[in-house]
Amino acid sequence: MDLNHNHFSSQDCGDCPIRHRAVCARCDARELDELEQIKYYRSFEAGQTIIWSGDRMDFVASVVTGIATLTQTMEDGRRQMVGLLLPSDFVGRPGRERAPYDVTATTDLVMCCFRKKPFEEMMIRTPHIGQRLLEMTLDELDAAREWMLLLGRKTAREKIASLVAIIGRRDAALHLSGKKGPLTFDLPLTREAMADYLGLTLETVSRQISALKRDGVIELEGKRHVIVPDLDRLLEEAGDDTDGGLLV
Amino acid sequence: MDLNHNHFSSQDCGDCPIRHRAVCARCDARELDELEQIKYYRSFEAGQTIIWSGDRMDFVASVVTGIATLTQTMEDGRRQMVGLLLPSDFVGRPGRERAPYDVTATTDLVMCCFRKKPFEEMMIRTPHIGQRLLEMTLDELDAAREWMLLLGRKTAREKIASLVAIIGRRDAALHLSGKKGPLTFDLPLTREAMADYLGLTLETVSRQISALKRDGVIELEGKRHVIVPDLDRLLEEAGDDTDGGLLV
DNA sequence: TATCCCACTTGATCTGCATCAAGGCAGGCG
DNA sequence: CGCCTGCCTTGATGCAGATCAAGTGGGATA
Structure with missing residues (x-):
């Protein structure tokens, strides 16, 4: 069903989070090197907002340690969380300019970011990165559907x-x-x-x-x-x- | 954001629904021919169940005409729809054995199915099919998140x-x-x-x-x-x- | 024409969760 | 030490939507 779920936890990665299941479980040395070129780390404190809905988002990222959430807010302030990102989870969409949700650190958080433009280019040249992303996105969609049952009927x-x-x-x-x-x-x-x-x-x-x-x-x-x-x-x-x- | 959303409606396809945005917006003649080999049609009447949660599902498919839904059911009968499939939408997950949801035709329905095994093999050889699927899955995930706001807070x-x-x-x-x-x-x-x-x-x-x-x-x-x-x-x-x- | 059926509407009542409100408790800081 | 602040708990009350129940209307069948 889903393969590398637990093979690469944040523990395994040490400070090489590009080995997260997110991106490079199947990358070879040259590709890993290429990813190294475009990656950087960002740290956040608990409660800090990483990006507001509608803001420009020029990276994609993988959670190294800590927890981030995606939330939507209505004009009158009603809020619904729509994503919960734990270590090794991926956030950001290749091809998208702006963030559609607020992204917030709910604990102290370290993310491993990749600059979006070169990441997209690399995705085109390196099909298995796209394949990994597809697997992960499908997993997330399944989780979202469980979540919908919870919200609607429990x-x-x-x-x-x-x-x-x-x-x-x-x-x-x-x-x-x-x-x-x-x-x-x-x-x-x-x-x-x-x-x-x-x-x-x-x-x-x-x-x-x-x-x-x-x-x-x-x-x-x-x-x-x-x-x-x-x-x-x-x-x-x-x-x-x-x-x-x-x-x- | 998403490219071919409206370029290939069921109207355009006539009886060649493999031209749906789902799969082959960017396929060349040889690839289209290969898809022809593994595709077949299925028709359903309104109300008919296409597949039950937990059943074996050896195809992936694209809706040609009509409407299908994905629903989850709890033991006591509470039901929550988790997917609404309109013409040109895709259903089924490469790499998955069994359906995780009930799939039902809510109107008379025609689907264009692809045998899963050869489809998966073709996906590996033909990266842009996977790329299309990734785009579509990300769209669906966004829709699911809007839906979560609706279920949780509206x-x-x-x-x-x-x-x-x-x-x-x-x-x-x-x-x-x-x-x-x-x-x-x-x-x-x-x-x-x-x-x-x-x-x-x-x-x-x-x-x-x-x-x-x-x-x-x-x-x-x-x-x-x-x-x-x-x-x-x-x-x-x-x-x-x-x-x-x-x-x- | 009658009658059956099914999808839908409307009414009466009940209840689970929201809302409003008042503390409690632990940690930080003067 | 006392006070504050953020996070959490608990109580009292209200209401949106569930539940239970009855009825409507239109299309199919005979």
Whole structure:
């Protein structure tokens, strides 16, 4: 289904994030060298906006560490998150001038950017880069469709359970986990960001997290650290039939 | 942004739908011939299921005429549409064995299918096919993200207005319209299908359509034929700031 | 012409989540 | 130490949309 998902985590890359699944899993030495020429790093602090919707965007990029989000905002201020970028995720569209969404760092963040123009030229000469991008984009589309089911039809409780499951799994995948024991990880989002993700208000998020805790579905240490004693129970709460295959 | 969107409508294709934007906008004669070898047509009646989620899917396809939908269903029967396929849209993922969603014909439908295996092989040899698919997939991802904003944050009234605007525009685009006058078209979906699209119940859909009619935002002839006297008014009701650029 | 069916409409009531409002708690800084 | 600020929790109330239920209208069939 999707091949290199976990082969190149940010850990593997050290400070050579061009080896991310994003771009160059199949590049040869000359191509890697060419990518080196056009890449540069950018760091952001938690909360910082990377680019505003409508702004010129002359790079494409891959997340090295930290978390970024894509959000849309309506005139009256209603906000909906439409993308959640974890390490190794790719952002930016070859051929597009301007960003269609706000891109924000929700934690401290390092991105590996490629200048767009030369990247596009290289894509034409190097078909497997385009092929990788196609695979990744299709994965993202699948994730978006799961997300649509969540937004359109799930209850608040199910939404929270789904979000916890999604983040827990991605976190586990990122840590190359073969390790057993209860799933344990930090929620990298504020209650407000979770609300934007789920199409809820932050009060409802808070209440439903409390409810899941009260019912023993999850345990909390502090406000962010989650322990999932029974993943199957959580998935059941999430109303999830897919066995995680598609959730990115 | 996206190149051949309207250059190859189903009208242009006659019975050569391989000229759809989907696949072969840039193919030469030899490549077109190769595509001819692996293509075949399938027809469906309104309401017929083309493929169930989880079934083997050994083709990829392009819609020639009619409308198909992708939907997800939860165990308890809640349904959410996650894809709406109009003429010239593409469905199926190279490299995937099984369909992740139910695919259904909501009107009488003709699809132009390509056998998956040889299609994949051809894709490897013919990079610009992959490039076209990447462009199209990115367009679909953008559409999915608009859709997420709709599902997560819009009111029922805004959802209906948005849907009418989306279908009206796509219909206009399909008819190569230079013509002026009020936008006029058929809603190709039942109230129930609209509800599945919008994350509402069919009763709410019906009520809100009535409300928009009462308020003069739209006019109806029969139950399906819509006249939009003032597109800007409709877009305002839809809560839409994007000027339609991204709505596919 | 009657009758059946299906897509749709409309009404009455219920409820899950939003909204409005008031704290709590931890970390930073004077 | 006390105060502030940001993030979170919890309570009270309201409302948009779901649910339950009845009825309409038009097209197909006989």
